[in-house]
Amino acid sequence: MSDNKKKYFIIVIGINELLIENILPQDCEFKKLIFELKFTNVDNVVTKISTDDTTFKDSLFNKEVIETNMYNEAWCVIKERYSSSLWIEKYIFFLLNAPPNVIDLIN
Numbered sequence: 001m002s003d004n005k006k007k008y009f010i011i012v013i014g015i016n017e018l019l020i021e022n023i024l025p026q027d028c029e030f031k032k033l034i035f036e037l038k039f040t041n042v043d044n045v046v047t048k049i050s051t052d053d054t055t056f057k058d059s060l061f062n063k064e065v066i067e068t069n070m071y072n073e074a075w076c077v078i079k080e081r082y083s084s085s086l087w088i089e090k091y092i093f094f095l096l097n098a099p100p101n102v103i104d105l106i107n
Helices: 060-066 071-081 084-096 102-106
Strands: 008-014 017-022 033-039 045-051
Touching: 008 084, 017 084, 033 084, 045 060, 045 071, 045 084, 060 071, 071 084
Parallel strands: none
Antiparallel strands: 008 017, 017 033, 033 045
16 A cells, blocks of 8 residues: 555544544554544544554553543644644544654653
């Protein structure tokens, strides 16, 4: 798959809900990576990640960002920096490119 093609599908599952099904490389160790995004009435996003990657639950990104709802800080930064037509795409990029260490995560 070339770099200019999207590596996910967006499925609208409700008026304020999206399901993002990611296309993983065939040689990937895990086969499932799905983001569920729900947008609240105060313009925050609730993010759930479903994966068969057994290391995800104990990962720094899950413990420090997903479980603590810190992803809303990223969502706020994205809303400040980009036009509304890019918010979802930039947020998905953020989720797909989670930093590997705590210093990058804090920055």
